[in-house]
Amino acid sequence: xxxxxxxxxxxxxxxxxxxxxxxxxxxxxxxxxxxxxxxxxxxxxxxxxxxxxxxxxxxxxxxxxxxxxxxxxxxxxxxxxxxxxxxxxxxxxxxxxxxxxxxxxxxxxxxxxxxxxxxxxxxxxxxxxxxxxxxxxxxxxxxxxxxxxxxxxxxxxxxxxxxxxxxxxxxxxxxxxxxxxxxxxxxxx
Ligand code: GAR
Numbered sequence: 001x002x003x004x005x006x007x008x009x010x011x012x013x014x015x016x017x018x019x020x021x022x023x024x025x026x027x028x029x030x031x032x033x034x035x036x037x038x039x040x041x042x043x044x045x046x047x048x049x050x051x052x053x054x055x056x057x058x059x060x061x062x063x064x065x066x067x068x069x070x071x072x073x074x075x076x077x078x079x080x081x082x083x084x085x086x087x088x089x090x091x092x093x094x095x096x097x098x099x100x101x102x103x104x105x106x107x108x109x110x111x112x113x114x115x116x117x118x119x120x121x122x123x124x125x126x127x128x129x130x131x132x133x134x135x136x137x138x139x140x141x142x143x144x145x146x147x148x149x150x151x152x153x154x155x156x157x158x159x160x161x162x163x164x165x166x167x168x169x170x171x172x173x174x175x176x177x178x179x180x181x182x183x184x185x186x187x188x189x
Pocket of ligand 1: 009010011012013014042086087088089107108109117118119120170173
């Protein structure tokens with residue numbers, strides 16, 4: 001299974017995928033990593049693993065559709081079976097998604113459908129929920145609204161702040177994402 005991973009930042013979820021492949025826990029290949037942020041640390045992780053990297057910045061295009069078309073052209077060049085949004089911080093529209101129907105998944109740090117969009121962990125703390133978590137879902141035209149593939153639950157502990165809660169959710173994200181990719185590859189999703 002050939003994957004393209006889209007990133008915008010730190011890339012710890014990308015690293016979890018690369019580590020799982022390296023350890024033989026995931027029978028797949030990361031064919032390309034594409035970032036919309038030039039200095040995303042995720043690009044360094046990809047380079048270290050010998051994965052081709054690309055950077056496509058929104059500001060170089062006059063419209064969202066043109067940006068997404070460039071992104072889709074770049075992704076298509078790697079002939080992906082699956083596209084993984086791993087900390088990719090933009091909402092994608094038709095110009096991208098129509099090119100890869102049923103092949104784009106995202107990881108989000110909340111128990112969807114609660115707390116869509118940015119700063120999901122902060123939203124959970126502010127809502128006072130006792131259980132938070134993370135979700136892998138198919139990407140549709142809405143914000144974090146596509147079909148849910150799987151989730152993990154994380155207890156909110158007394159005294160948690162955004163940093164401590166995010167760190168515990170992130171641990172679960174890494175495991176959840178690798179597991180969801182494995183199941184997608186096995187035709188179980
Ligand atoms: C992760 O917590 C991921 O769930 C979140 O950004 C972080 C990226 O971390 N994504 C979103 O909030 C998307 N709406 P990483 O770069 O270390 O994988």
